Amino acid sequence: MAFSSLLVKTQLPQSLRQSTPLILACRQGHTVRGKPVGVAKTLEQRLAEENKQDPELTARVNIGLPKLKQSRSELFKDRWAHIKAQRANTELEKKTRSQQLLIDLKQVDQDYGLTTRGFDLRVIADHYGIFEDLFGAAYFIPRVNLNIQYEADAETLVPVYNGNVIKPKEARNQPLVSFDGTTDPITGKPQKEDSYWTLVATNPDGHFNEGDKEYVHWFVSNIPNGDVQKGDVIVNYLPPFPPKGIGYQRFVFILYKQNKKLDFSSLKLAEADYANLDKRTFKTYDFYRQYQDEITPAGLAFYQTDYDKSLTKFYHDVLNLKEPIFEYDFPEPYLADQKFFPLRQAFNLYMDRHRDIKQVNKEYLEQKLAKTHPFNGPEPELRYPNAHPIKNKPSWLRTEIRKQRLRMGRINDYVN
Numbered sequence: 001m002a003f004s005s006l007l008v009k010t011q012l013p014q015s016l017r018q019s020t021p022l023i024l025a026c027r028q029g030h031t032v033r034g035k036p037v038g039v040a041k042t043l044e045q046r047l048a049e050e051n052k053q054d055p056e057l058t059a060r061v062n063i064g065l066p067k068l069k070q071s072r073s074e075l076f077k078d079r080w081a082h083i084k085a086q087r088a089n090t091e092l093e094k095k096t097r098s099q100q101l102l103i104d105l106k107q108v109d110q111d112y113g114l115t116t117r118g119f120d121l122r123v124i125a126d127h128y129g130i131f132e133d134l135f136g137a138a139y140f141i142p143r144v145n146l147n148i149q150y151e152a153d154a155e156t157l158v159p160v161y162n163g164n165v166i167k168p169k170e171a172r173n174q175p176l177v178s179f180d181g182t183t184d185p186i187t188g189k190p191q192k193e194d195s196y197w198t199l200v201a202t203n204p205d206g207h208f209n210e211g212d213k214e215y216v217h218w219f220v221s222n223i224p225n226g227d228v229q230k231g232d233v234i235v236n237y238l239p240p241f242p243p244k245g246i247g248y249q250r251f252v253f254i255l256y257k258q259n260k261k262l263d264f265s266s267l268k269l270a271e272a273d274y275a276n277l278d279k280r281t282f283k284t285y286d287f288y289r290q291y292q293d294e295i296t297p298a299g300l301a302f303y304q305t306d307y308d309k310s311l312t313k314f315y316h317d318v319l320n321l322k323e324p325i326f327e328y329d330f331p332e333p334y335l336a337d338q339k340f341f342p343l344r345q346a347f348n349l350y351m352d353r354h355r356d357i358k359q360v361n362k363e364y365l366e367q368k369l370a371k372t373h374p375f376n377g378p379e380p381e382l383r384y385p386n387a388h389p390i391k392n393k394p395s396w397l398r399t400e401i402r403k404q405r406l407r408m409g410r411i412n413d414y415v416n
Helices: 014-019 043-050 072-088 090-097 105-115 117-127 130-135 284-291 310-317 347-353 357-370 395-405 409-414
Strands: 005-009 023-027 030-034 147-151 157-159 176-178 196-203 214-224 232-235 249-258 295-305
Touching: 105 117, 117 130, 117 295, 130 249, 130 284, 130 295, 196 284, 214 249, 284 295, 347 395, 357 409, 395 409
Parallel strands: none
Antiparallel strands: 005 023, 023 030, 147 157, 147 176, 196 214, 196 249, 214 232, 249 295
């Protein structure tokens, strides 16, 4: 069946036609009223156009190192050659069938580091707000794998990976850091000349006075070919010190690749100012803006840390500060006006909601002591609570007695 439509202008007042021109569409005897396409804009459309952001100003910028990719043909050839080699390996098939095949986890980790680890770490860092708090609208894909471990004791190493939790007691000593500084992160081939790197560790959540600033906990520059022990120490390592009551803080390591050997003497912290937090004030955004022509972020690692009891001595002996303790000031819960007859709400719970909680606790304690013998203790619990009927009691009280027998509900709030 062929469909046809006929548009007929409506007979509306002059003022209404000027403000909102309408059209009647007649389709197979049905009349549809609506605005003509492209004639008038809704309020939402006008607001969207006014608040529209320039994508060139709001788009995120990749400030990291690029990565040269293999052509699709070369990648296919390498993959097909690998598949053929695996199919021709009879020993591999025998071990697989007899369940004796062992997988080299170090090789798996190495292959993962060369493929998708950097992309996964970038997504995780975005989830924790690392790039937004340190670099603003910029981000980078970590091309160099940072291997960072803390010596918790003589036999235990605590690794840093993907925002795991490390206690201040475990991070009190300078960590062991290693990375491949001899391979070009762009081409993946060995470098012919010496390369220099900078490692900076900061806490973006721990500044006491300025919320948009950080404390620099460690700064090593001019690291030759990935050997951190031979780098220039600009700021000595200071362990994390999250105060009590504020929850978790992020501790971030950023590895920069230098174009040449640089002089950071203006940022060097004297040994006498080791515990001076004011002089440890740092801002990654300003630091990168100042040296962005000479350094490029290439590696990333971070963990979370929160308060433990070892920090009491650290605040007094190292920082020479009184230990700060924070408490949350919770607002009083909203309580609606009392109703004369609340529907579908337990009578006793609703009434207790509008009473002093101390008085409610006192009444419960009196009821409990009334059933407790001074020498024999409380009455023994019923062996089969549901087998004992409850008679001549209102419904709300029967429900409460049944809950107390089964140890359900609010009775658990008063258990010692």
